[in-house]
Amino acid sequence: MIQLSARRILLFFSLLMTLAACVRKATPTEAATGPVTRVYIVRHAEKDLTPGLTDPPLTAEGQTRAQALAAAIPRQTRLSAVFSTNTARTRTTAQPLAAARALPVLLYEARDLPALAARLRRDYPNQNVLVVGHSNTILETVDALGAPRPVPLIPDEAYDYLLEVRLPADAALPATAVAHHYGVRSH
Template identity: 45%
Template sequence: MKTILIFNLDAPKTRSGLFLSALLGGLLPWLLLGCATPRGEPRPLRETTVWVVRHAEKTSAEAKDPPLSEQGQVRAEDLARRLKGEGVEVFLVSPTLRTQATAEPLARASGKELLSYAAKDYAGLRERILKEFRGKTVLVVGHSNTVLEILEALGAPRPLPALADEDYDYLFRVSLPEAGAATVKTVQYGAAHRQ
Protein backbone atom coordinates (compact mmCIF):
# COMPACT_ATOMS: atom_id res chain seq x y z
CA MET A 1 0.00 0.00 0.00
CA LYS A 2 1.44 3.36 -1.06
CA THR A 3 0.66 6.66 0.57
CA ILE A 4 0.50 9.73 -1.63
CA LEU A 5 0.85 13.18 -0.12
CA ILE A 6 -0.44 16.19 -2.03
CA PHE A 7 0.60 19.71 -1.14
CA ASN A 8 -0.75 22.85 -2.73
CA LEU A 9 2.30 25.04 -3.13
CA ASP A 10 0.18 27.71 -4.80
CA ALA A 11 -1.60 28.51 -1.54
CA PRO A 12 -2.03 32.17 -0.55
CA LYS A 13 1.34 33.80 0.02
CA THR A 14 1.09 34.70 3.68
CA ARG A 15 4.21 34.80 5.76
CA SER A 16 3.59 31.30 7.16
CA GLY A 17 2.46 30.12 3.72
CA LEU A 18 5.73 31.31 2.16
CA PHE A 19 7.72 29.56 4.86
CA LEU A 20 5.74 26.35 4.39
CA SER A 21 6.12 26.54 0.59
CA ALA A 22 9.88 27.02 0.88
CA LEU A 23 10.22 24.26 3.43
CA LEU A 24 8.14 21.74 1.51
CA GLY A 25 9.55 22.77 -1.85
CA GLY A 26 13.08 22.14 -0.57
CA LEU A 27 12.39 19.03 1.48
CA LEU A 28 9.73 17.29 -0.57
CA PRO A 29 12.08 15.92 -3.24
CA TRP A 30 14.36 14.50 -0.54
CA LEU A 31 11.43 12.95 1.31
CA LEU A 32 10.15 11.33 -1.85
CA LEU A 33 13.61 10.12 -2.76
CA GLY A 34 13.87 8.49 0.65
CA CYS A 35 10.55 6.74 0.12
CA ALA A 36 11.59 5.49 -3.31
CA THR A 37 14.74 3.66 -2.22
CA PRO A 38 14.64 -0.04 -1.45
CA ARG A 39 14.04 -0.80 2.18
CA GLY A 40 16.18 -2.70 4.58
CA GLU A 41 18.82 -4.05 2.25
CA PRO A 42 20.57 -6.67 4.36
CA ARG A 43 24.13 -5.72 5.18
CA PRO A 44 26.73 -8.30 4.23
CA LEU A 45 27.82 -10.58 7.06
CA ARG A 46 31.42 -10.07 8.07
CA GLU A 47 33.51 -13.19 8.46
CA THR A 48 36.57 -13.04 10.67
CA THR A 49 39.50 -15.20 9.61
CA VAL A 50 42.04 -16.22 12.23
CA TRP A 51 45.24 -17.99 11.22
CA VAL A 52 46.72 -19.80 14.23
CA VAL A 53 50.27 -21.15 14.17
CA ARG A 54 52.85 -22.37 16.61
CA HIS A 55 56.10 -20.38 16.72
CA ALA A 56 58.88 -21.67 14.49
CA GLU A 57 61.82 -23.77 15.70
CA LYS A 58 63.72 -22.36 18.69
CA THR A 59 67.40 -22.60 19.63
CA SER A 60 67.36 -24.31 23.01
CA ALA A 61 64.75 -25.82 25.26
CA GLU A 62 66.83 -24.84 28.33
CA ALA A 63 66.77 -21.08 27.76
CA LYS A 64 63.93 -19.18 29.45
CA ASP A 65 63.01 -17.19 26.32
CA PRO A 66 64.91 -18.78 23.41
CA PRO A 67 65.10 -17.05 20.02
CA LEU A 68 64.46 -18.84 16.74
CA SER A 69 67.09 -21.19 15.39
CA GLU A 70 68.34 -20.82 11.81
CA GLN A 71 65.76 -23.42 10.79
CA GLY A 72 63.11 -21.40 12.65
CA GLN A 73 64.11 -18.21 10.84
CA VAL A 74 63.69 -20.03 7.52
CA ARG A 75 60.26 -21.25 8.65
CA ALA A 76 59.23 -17.70 9.65
CA GLU A 77 60.06 -16.58 6.10
CA ASP A 78 58.10 -19.59 4.76
CA LEU A 79 55.11 -18.47 6.85
CA ALA A 80 55.38 -14.95 5.41
CA ARG A 81 55.39 -16.37 1.87
CA ARG A 82 52.46 -18.71 2.63
CA LEU A 83 50.27 -15.95 4.08
CA LYS A 84 51.42 -13.13 1.78
CA GLY A 85 48.20 -13.03 -0.28
CA GLU A 86 45.81 -13.70 2.63
CA GLY A 87 45.41 -10.07 3.67
CA VAL A 88 46.53 -10.45 7.28
CA GLU A 89 45.81 -7.14 9.01
CA VAL A 90 46.39 -7.98 12.68
CA PHE A 91 49.35 -9.80 14.26
CA LEU A 92 48.85 -11.16 17.78
CA VAL A 93 51.84 -12.75 19.52
CA SER A 94 52.53 -13.97 23.04
CA PRO A 95 55.23 -11.95 24.82
CA THR A 96 58.15 -14.20 23.81
CA LEU A 97 61.01 -13.72 21.37
CA ARG A 98 60.11 -16.83 19.35
CA THR A 99 56.48 -15.87 18.66
CA GLN A 100 57.48 -12.33 17.77
CA ALA A 101 60.25 -13.52 15.43
CA THR A 102 57.84 -15.97 13.76
CA ALA A 103 55.35 -13.21 12.88
CA GLU A 104 57.88 -10.46 12.19
CA PRO A 105 58.71 -11.14 8.51
CA LEU A 106 55.05 -11.00 7.43
CA ALA A 107 54.24 -8.06 9.72
CA ARG A 108 57.21 -6.10 8.36
CA ALA A 109 56.20 -6.84 4.76
CA SER A 110 52.63 -5.76 5.59
CA GLY A 111 53.72 -2.59 7.38
CA LYS A 112 51.91 -3.69 10.55
CA GLU A 113 53.00 -3.84 14.18
CA LEU A 114 52.94 -6.85 16.46
CA LEU A 115 50.35 -6.79 19.24
CA SER A 116 50.79 -8.82 22.40
CA TYR A 117 48.24 -11.09 24.09
CA ALA A 118 48.34 -13.08 27.34
CA ALA A 119 49.39 -16.59 26.29
CA LYS A 120 46.85 -18.59 28.31
CA ASP A 121 43.93 -16.14 28.46
CA TYR A 122 41.97 -17.94 25.76
CA ALA A 123 38.61 -16.33 26.54
CA GLY A 124 40.21 -12.88 26.59
CA LEU A 125 41.89 -13.53 23.24
CA ARG A 126 38.60 -14.62 21.67
CA GLU A 127 36.79 -11.58 23.08
CA ARG A 128 39.51 -9.23 21.83
CA ILE A 129 39.44 -10.71 18.33
CA LEU A 130 35.65 -10.51 18.08
CA LYS A 131 35.41 -7.05 19.63
CA GLU A 132 38.40 -5.24 18.12
CA PHE A 133 39.09 -7.16 14.91
CA ARG A 134 35.74 -8.52 13.68
CA GLY A 135 35.68 -8.84 9.91
CA LYS A 136 39.47 -8.76 9.65
CA THR A 137 42.13 -11.38 8.98
CA VAL A 138 44.23 -12.06 12.07
CA LEU A 139 47.40 -14.08 12.67
CA VAL A 140 47.83 -15.53 16.18
CA VAL A 141 51.22 -17.05 17.00
CA GLY A 142 51.19 -19.38 19.99
CA HIS A 143 52.95 -22.38 21.49
CA SER A 144 52.65 -26.17 21.31
CA ASN A 145 50.65 -26.11 24.55
CA THR A 146 48.33 -23.23 23.55
CA VAL A 147 47.55 -23.50 19.82
CA LEU A 148 44.86 -26.19 20.04
CA GLU A 149 43.33 -24.49 23.08
CA ILE A 150 43.14 -21.24 21.09
CA LEU A 151 41.26 -23.07 18.32
CA GLU A 152 38.77 -24.44 20.86
CA ALA A 153 38.34 -21.00 22.46
CA LEU A 154 37.47 -19.64 19.01
CA GLY A 155 34.73 -22.27 18.80
CA ALA A 156 36.48 -24.50 16.26
CA PRO A 157 36.79 -28.25 16.74
CA ARG A 158 40.21 -29.55 17.73
CA PRO A 159 41.67 -30.97 14.46
CA LEU A 160 44.38 -33.04 16.21
CA PRO A 161 44.56 -34.67 19.63
CA ALA A 162 47.84 -32.85 20.46
CA LEU A 163 50.83 -31.05 19.00
CA ALA A 164 54.10 -32.93 19.47
CA ASP A 165 57.24 -31.06 20.41
CA GLU A 166 58.56 -31.38 16.83
CA ASP A 167 55.32 -30.19 15.18
CA TYR A 168 56.21 -26.81 13.71
CA ASP A 169 54.64 -27.11 10.27
CA TYR A 170 50.93 -26.93 11.07
CA LEU A 171 48.94 -23.83 10.19
CA PHE A 172 45.26 -23.56 11.11
CA ARG A 173 42.71 -21.34 9.37
CA VAL A 174 39.67 -20.62 11.55
CA SER A 175 36.63 -19.04 9.88
CA LEU A 176 34.36 -17.19 12.29
CA PRO A 177 31.16 -16.23 10.49
CA GLU A 178 29.04 -13.50 12.03
CA ALA A 179 26.28 -16.09 12.26
CA GLY A 180 26.90 -19.81 12.49
CA ALA A 181 29.58 -22.17 13.75
CA ALA A 182 33.33 -21.72 13.47
CA THR A 183 35.22 -24.02 11.13
CA VAL A 184 38.90 -24.92 10.97
CA LYS A 185 41.10 -26.01 8.09
CA THR A 186 44.54 -27.51 8.70
CA VAL A 187 47.35 -26.85 6.24
CA GLN A 188 51.08 -27.42 6.38
CA TYR A 189 53.79 -24.98 5.40
CA GLY A 190 57.55 -24.95 5.17
CA ALA A 191 59.69 -28.05 5.66
CA ALA A 192 57.56 -31.03 6.68
CA HIS A 193 58.34 -32.86 9.92
CA ARG A 194 56.40 -35.95 8.89
CA GLN A 195 57.45 -37.77 5.73
Protein backbone atom coordinates (compact mmCIF):
# COMPACT_ATOMS: atom_id res chain seq x y z
CA MET A 1 0.00 0.00 0.00
CA ILE A 2 2.82 2.40 0.87
CA GLN A 3 4.57 1.54 -2.38
CA LEU A 4 1.38 2.41 -4.31
CA SER A 5 1.06 5.78 -2.56
CA ALA A 6 4.69 6.63 -3.25
CA ARG A 7 4.14 5.73 -6.90
CA ARG A 8 1.08 8.01 -7.03
CA ILE A 9 2.97 10.84 -5.41
CA LEU A 10 5.84 10.41 -7.87
CA LEU A 11 3.36 10.35 -10.76
CA PHE A 12 1.61 13.44 -9.40
CA PHE A 13 4.87 15.41 -9.11
CA SER A 14 5.99 14.23 -12.53
CA LEU A 15 2.73 15.46 -14.03
CA LEU A 16 3.02 18.73 -12.13
CA MET A 17 6.56 19.31 -13.45
CA THR A 18 5.43 18.56 -17.00
CA LEU A 19 2.61 21.08 -16.72
CA ALA A 20 4.94 23.68 -15.23
CA ALA A 21 7.33 23.24 -18.15
CA CYS A 22 4.46 23.89 -20.57
CA VAL A 23 3.47 27.18 -18.97
CA ARG A 24 5.05 30.07 -20.86
CA LYS A 25 5.95 33.23 -19.05
CA ALA A 26 4.74 36.44 -20.64
CA THR A 27 7.43 38.54 -22.25
CA PRO A 28 7.80 42.12 -21.00
CA THR A 29 5.88 43.39 -24.02
CA GLU A 30 3.03 40.96 -23.31
CA ALA A 31 2.91 41.61 -19.59
CA ALA A 32 0.77 44.42 -18.29
CA THR A 33 3.06 47.40 -17.88
CA GLY A 34 0.64 49.40 -15.81
CA PRO A 35 -0.29 52.95 -16.68
CA VAL A 36 1.18 54.34 -19.88
CA THR A 37 1.26 57.62 -21.73
CA ARG A 38 0.26 57.08 -25.36
CA VAL A 39 1.60 59.50 -27.92
CA TYR A 40 0.05 59.21 -31.38
CA ILE A 41 2.28 60.77 -34.04
CA VAL A 42 1.28 61.58 -37.62
CA ARG A 43 2.63 63.53 -40.50
CA HIS A 44 0.48 66.32 -41.90
CA ALA A 45 -1.91 65.19 -44.63
CA GLU A 46 -1.32 65.70 -48.37
CA LYS A 47 -0.22 69.26 -49.13
CA ASP A 48 -0.39 71.45 -52.21
CA LEU A 49 2.85 70.86 -54.10
CA THR A 50 2.67 74.05 -56.20
CA PRO A 51 6.23 75.44 -56.40
CA GLY A 52 6.95 78.61 -54.47
CA LEU A 53 4.37 78.21 -51.70
CA THR A 54 5.96 79.06 -48.36
CA ASP A 55 3.16 77.56 -46.26
CA PRO A 56 1.19 75.21 -48.51
CA PRO A 57 -2.37 74.29 -47.58
CA LEU A 58 -3.83 70.78 -47.71
CA THR A 59 -5.19 69.44 -50.97
CA ALA A 60 -8.72 68.01 -51.17
CA GLU A 61 -7.14 64.58 -50.61
CA GLY A 62 -5.37 66.01 -47.54
CA GLN A 63 -8.64 67.42 -46.19
CA THR A 64 -10.17 63.95 -46.54
CA ARG A 65 -7.21 62.42 -44.70
CA ALA A 66 -7.54 64.97 -41.88
CA GLN A 67 -11.16 63.84 -41.46
CA ALA A 68 -9.97 60.20 -41.50
CA LEU A 69 -7.54 61.01 -38.68
CA ALA A 70 -10.47 62.17 -36.58
CA ALA A 71 -11.99 58.71 -37.05
CA ALA A 72 -8.71 56.76 -36.71
CA ILE A 73 -8.33 57.32 -32.99
CA PRO A 74 -11.39 55.70 -31.40
CA ARG A 75 -13.80 57.87 -29.45
CA GLN A 76 -13.23 55.77 -26.33
CA THR A 77 -9.55 56.79 -26.45
CA ARG A 78 -9.70 59.96 -24.41
CA LEU A 79 -7.25 62.52 -25.77
CA SER A 80 -5.86 65.13 -23.39
CA ALA A 81 -4.01 67.26 -25.94
CA VAL A 82 -3.40 67.82 -29.64
CA PHE A 83 -0.03 69.27 -30.70
CA SER A 84 0.97 70.71 -34.07
CA THR A 85 3.82 72.66 -35.56
CA ASN A 86 2.92 76.17 -36.65
CA THR A 87 2.21 75.51 -40.32
CA ALA A 88 -1.11 75.57 -42.13
CA ARG A 89 -0.79 71.94 -43.24
CA THR A 90 -0.16 70.55 -39.73
CA ARG A 91 -2.75 72.72 -37.99
CA THR A 92 -5.35 71.84 -40.64
CA THR A 93 -4.54 68.13 -40.26
CA ALA A 94 -5.00 68.35 -36.48
CA GLN A 95 -8.12 70.54 -36.50
CA PRO A 96 -10.92 68.01 -37.25
CA LEU A 97 -9.80 65.68 -34.44
CA ALA A 98 -9.19 68.57 -32.04
CA ALA A 99 -12.64 70.02 -32.82
CA ALA A 100 -14.34 66.63 -32.41
CA ARG A 101 -12.74 66.30 -28.95
CA ALA A 102 -13.23 69.98 -28.01
CA LEU A 103 -9.48 70.50 -27.61
CA PRO A 104 -7.30 73.41 -28.71
CA VAL A 105 -4.42 72.77 -31.09
CA LEU A 106 -1.26 73.44 -29.07
CA LEU A 107 1.85 74.53 -30.95
CA TYR A 108 5.32 73.08 -30.55
CA GLU A 109 8.68 73.78 -32.17
CA ALA A 110 9.74 71.01 -34.59
CA ARG A 111 13.37 72.04 -34.15
CA ASP A 112 13.25 71.22 -30.42
CA LEU A 113 11.80 67.71 -30.16
CA PRO A 114 13.58 66.96 -26.86
CA ALA A 115 11.61 69.85 -25.30
CA LEU A 116 8.36 68.42 -26.69
CA ALA A 117 9.23 64.97 -25.32
CA ALA A 118 10.02 66.42 -21.90
CA ARG A 119 6.74 68.36 -21.91
CA LEU A 120 4.72 65.26 -22.84
CA ARG A 121 6.36 63.20 -20.09
CA ARG A 122 5.97 65.97 -17.51
CA ASP A 123 2.50 67.36 -18.30
CA TYR A 124 0.63 64.32 -19.67
CA PRO A 125 1.55 61.24 -17.62
CA ASN A 126 -0.79 58.28 -18.17
CA GLN A 127 -2.74 60.25 -20.78
CA ASN A 128 -3.17 60.15 -24.56
CA VAL A 129 -1.93 62.90 -26.87
CA LEU A 130 -1.65 63.50 -30.61
CA VAL A 131 1.38 65.11 -32.25
CA VAL A 132 1.16 66.27 -35.86
CA GLY A 133 4.50 66.86 -37.55
CA HIS A 134 6.34 66.47 -40.83
CA SER A 135 7.96 63.69 -42.84
CA ASN A 136 11.34 64.62 -41.39
CA THR A 137 10.16 64.89 -37.76
CA ILE A 138 7.78 62.05 -36.93
CA LEU A 139 10.42 59.33 -36.57
CA GLU A 140 12.65 61.85 -34.81
CA THR A 141 9.79 62.44 -32.34
CA VAL A 142 9.74 58.69 -31.65
CA ASP A 143 13.52 58.92 -31.04
CA ALA A 144 13.09 61.90 -28.69
CA LEU A 145 10.55 59.90 -26.67
CA GLY A 146 13.12 57.13 -26.27
CA ALA A 147 11.37 54.39 -28.24
CA PRO A 148 12.90 52.37 -31.05
CA ARG A 149 11.66 53.36 -34.49
CA PRO A 150 8.80 51.10 -35.61
CA VAL A 151 9.85 51.53 -39.26
CA PRO A 152 13.31 52.47 -40.58
CA LEU A 153 12.09 55.38 -42.71
CA ILE A 154 8.95 57.04 -43.98
CA PRO A 155 9.00 57.96 -47.67
CA ASP A 156 8.21 61.52 -48.61
CA GLU A 157 5.09 60.38 -50.48
CA ALA A 158 3.68 58.49 -47.45
CA TYR A 159 1.01 60.35 -45.52
CA ASP A 160 -0.87 57.45 -43.93
CA TYR A 161 1.38 56.45 -41.02
CA LEU A 162 -0.06 56.66 -37.50
CA LEU A 163 2.72 55.93 -35.03
CA GLU A 164 1.84 54.99 -31.47
CA VAL A 165 4.46 55.41 -28.75
CA ARG A 166 3.81 53.96 -25.30
CA LEU A 167 5.68 55.46 -22.38
CA PRO A 168 5.26 53.29 -19.26
CA ALA A 169 4.79 55.16 -15.99
CA ASP A 170 7.51 52.90 -14.58
CA ALA A 171 10.66 54.54 -15.97
CA ALA A 172 12.49 51.22 -15.62
CA LEU A 173 10.35 49.80 -18.43
CA PRO A 174 11.24 50.63 -22.05
CA ALA A 175 9.22 52.90 -24.31
CA THR A 176 7.76 51.09 -27.32
CA ALA A 177 6.42 52.18 -30.68
CA VAL A 178 4.25 50.59 -33.35
CA ALA A 179 3.26 51.79 -36.80
CA HIS A 180 -0.33 51.74 -38.01
CA HIS A 181 -1.89 53.15 -41.16
CA TYR A 182 -5.04 55.26 -41.43
CA GLY A 183 -7.24 56.57 -44.19
CA VAL A 184 -6.60 55.71 -47.82
CA ARG A 185 -3.18 54.14 -48.39
CA SER A 186 -0.62 56.60 -49.72
CA HIS A 187 0.62 56.12 -53.26
